[in-house]
Amino acid sequence: MEDDATLVGRASGGDKTAFATLLGRYSGRIFQMALRILGDRADAEDVVQEVSVTTWRRLSELTDPAAVRTWIFRVTHRQCLNVLRGRRPQELIDLIPDMAANHPVCDPPRMAEAVAAFRALNVALTHLSPPQLHTWLLAEIHGLPHLEIARISGGTEEAARARLARARLRLAAEMRAWR
Known part of the structure; x- marks a missing residue:
């Protein structure tokens, strides 16, 4: 089993299989985090998709490949904040x-x-x-x-x-x- 840093290196070079493996490790946790923050299944699913796209596009910008887990959760948190900003306070x-x-x-x-x-x-x-x-x-x-x-x-x-x-x-x- 390859570590995160190795998968990041391969995925940054365009290896879609490595990216799928990397994202597979965290997609469940991304969804759970988004669901708990947002309280809405559809919004959480949308966040998972946005995080996937953002991760694919910006993975090569990651300065410390071993810190990919934290980086993915930061991207998830920011995406959740964007969704929450669009909500009314009563929601x-x-x-x-x-x-x-x-x-x-x-x-x-x-x-x-x-x-x-x-x-x-x-x-x-x-x-x-x-x-x-x-x-x-x-x-x-x-x-x-x-x-x-x-x-x-x-x-x-x-x-x-x-x-x-x-x-x-x-x-x-x-x-x-x-x-």
Whole structure:
């Protein structure tokens, strides 16, 4: 199995098989990232296509072929931001799926409480700034470390850490009634 850097080198030279192999490694994660950020399957599929095209066109510009994973996630993040910029603020309420509504629970009062908590979280998320929201999603939903978030967002690790801290403080304050 070839490493990413080797595949990047071959794909940069026009090897479509190497590109397909490289993209195959990450397309599932690209889709999941876009789906979690955007909350819409069709938009996520569109992002995967845009990222594929952008990756093919700009792969030769990558200065460190071993960093292709981070670069692809940065391209994905930027494409998701472009989609989010086109949305109205009210649409951001649906960023996180209402998983509680689709989860079979035997206890109706607990089910109602879980649904209400998810709705409250959705509303609280709309009060975050877009950079805080995206940092929070990358950390809490995708489980990415600060350094990876910084690389995707194009900032420093300290800035990602600070944005995440501010987002968590804001959400904690907004969700105080749910403790």
